[in-house]
Amino acid sequence: MPDALIVGAGPVGSYIAQKLAGLGYEVEVFEDHKVIGEPVQCSGIIGRECFERFDMPQNIVLTESKSAKFFSPTDRCLKLATDGVQAYIIDRKALDEAMAQRARDAGATYHLSTKVIDISMGDDGVQVTTSNGSNLELHYAKVVIIASGFGSKLPYSLGLGRVSYYIAGAQMEVDITGVDEVELYFSQRIAPGFFGWLIPTGGGKGLAGLFARSRPRQHLSKMIGNLRSKGKITTEGKITAGGVPLKPLARTYAERVLVVGDAAGQVKPTTGGGVYYGLLCADIAVDTLHQSFISNDFSKKTMSSYQKAWRKRLGRELKMGYLARRLYAKMNDRQIETLFKIAESKGIAHILMESKNMRFDWHGGLLLESLKQIGPWRYFFSRHKS
Numbered sequence: 028m029p030d031a032l033i034v035g036a037g038p039v040g041s042y043i044a045q046k047l048a049g050l051g052y053e054v055e056v057f058e059d060h061k062v063i064g065e066p067v068q069c070s071g072i073i074g075r076e077c078f079e080r081f082d083m084p085q086n087i088v089l090t091e092s093k094s095a096k097f098f099s100p101t102d103r104c105l106k107l108a109t110d111g112v113q114a115y116i117i118d119r120k121a122l123d124e125a126m127a128q129r130a131r132d133a134g135a136t137y138h139l140s141t142k143v144i145d146i147s148m149g150d151d152g153v154q155v156t157t158s159n160g161s162n163l164e165l166h167y168a169k170v171v172i173i174a175s176g177f178g179s180k181l182p183y184s185l186g187l188g189r190v191s192y193y194i195a196g197a198q199m200e201v202d203i204t205g206v207d208e209v210e211l212y213f214s215q216r217i218a219p220g221f222f223g224w225l226i227p228t229g230g231g232k233g234l235a236g237l238f239a240r241s242r243p244r245q246h247l248s249k250m251i252g253n254l255r256s257k258g259k260i261t262t263e264g265k266i267t268a269g270g271v272p273l274k275p276l277a278r279t280y281a282e283r284v285l286v287v288g289d290a291a292g293q294v295k296p297t298t299g300g301g302v303y304y305g306l307l308c309a310d311i312a313v314d315t316l317h318q319s320f321i322s323n324d325f326s327k328k329t330m331s332s333y334q335k336a337w338r339k340r341l342g343r344e345l346k347m348g349y350l351a352r353r354l355y356a357k358m359n360d361r362q363i364e365t366l367f368k369i370a371e372s373k374g375i376a377h378i379l380m381e382s383k384n385m386r387f388d389w390h391g392g393l394l395l396e397s398l399k400q401i402g403p404w405r406y407f408f409s410r411h412k413s
């Protein structure tokens with residue numbers, strides 16, 4: 028009987044597979060799709076801290092990012108720029124492939140085109156039912172790790188609840204002209220509740236996308252039309268869509284079960300970026316599992332230490348980001364425009380760039396500092412009510 032079964036060969040599932048296999052455990056990974064990394068539902072922006080910490084391969088880097096332009100509803104532009112690289116734009120499919128290859132090299136076995144349709148508990152192990160479209164198969168192991176991404180029903184089927192707040196994304200590959208920095212668009216008309224983006228990926232190509240509370244494809248089509256009329260985009264590709272959770276699951280563990288990554292809602296609510304936080308939680312999951320293998324104790328109580336540890340590491344960031352996100356979602360374009368005006372007049376972009384809180388993946392400190400710099404928010408909301 029294998030030690031661990033992993034549902035999902037995204038970056039989180041493959042990272043856990045690599046780590047557990049490297050510790051000598053027998054690991055099997057089930058992936059619904061027939062090709063790892065497809066379909067791509069990601070812009071591939073990875074902060075430098077994440078890239079280095081998880082030793083991501085250089086050959087997946089498409090471009091480096093040292094600056095970004097933030098556009099207000101009326102196209103007022105604030106630029107944040109640093110001397111050093113803040114983030115890498117990577118080929119996301121290549122990342123998933125590279126991480127799966129590392130796991131295979133460490134000894135993990137992959138089953139592609141294999142969907143996990145049920146997980147149930149036995150006396151001395153966990154039972155997983157898979158389907159390859161025509162046949163059902165039963166598999167047994169000591170533990171199962173659910174790393175099945177956004178929208179997976181598996182945590183709910185185990186009584187772990189559902190992600191209660193999420194946002195829908197849509198993205199398209201485009202040909203770009205005259206855009207050589209990441210651009211972000213803030214307007215409730217363009218991307219209700221979130222923001223839109225245009226990311227140069229090198230060679231005259233780019234990714235145009237947005238997150239919105241609903242109908243992301245329609246909003247993206249409108250945004251693309253707008254960018255085309257400004258001459259930033261010439262040719263368009265096919266739209267891909269996907270969601271991201273903005274609030275974690277209430278419970279991310281059960282007896283013999285851990286839920287990690289997007290499936291657990293471990294995503295930065297400020298940007299919708301989930302790769303880094305998912306991988307940080309994957310490391311915590313591996314520590315918990317290693318301890319439970321050593322003590323041969325897979326009880327709910329032992330598994331709960333995973334949730335305690337990841338909440339300690341990320342809880343404050345997730346809460347603050349979530350509150351900021353909800354606050355932004357309530358603002359109208361006039362209020363957003365005012366925020367940009369205040370930021371411009373007070374030189375806030377420059378202050379933030381100089382601040383120790385300016386960190387690509389950690390926004391709690393940055394949010395507090397921005398709130399302080401912007402000034403009296405009560406006044407702001409009362410004066411600019413719609």
Ligand SMILES: Cc1cc2nc3c(=O)[nH]c(=O)nc-3n(C[C@H](O)[C@H](O)[C@H](O)COP(=O)(O)OP(=O)(O)OC[C@H]3O[C@@H](n4cnc5c(N)ncnc54)[C@H](O)[C@@H]3O)c2cc1C
Binds near residue numbers: 177196
């Ligand atoms: C439009 C968009 C842009 C984004 N841009 C960024 C970005 O720039 N930077 C960033 O950090 N994050 C970004 N994200 C978020 C990022 O893609 C996710 O946070 C990340 O992929 C989570 O990794 P994961 O391994 O948890 O899940 P996933 O990458 O979703 O992997 C889950 C895997 O599980 C498989 N699976 C699902 N159910 C089953 C099942 N029952 N049986 C077997 N296999 C199953 C799926 O096929 C999938 O391969 C973006 C998301 C979207 C939608």
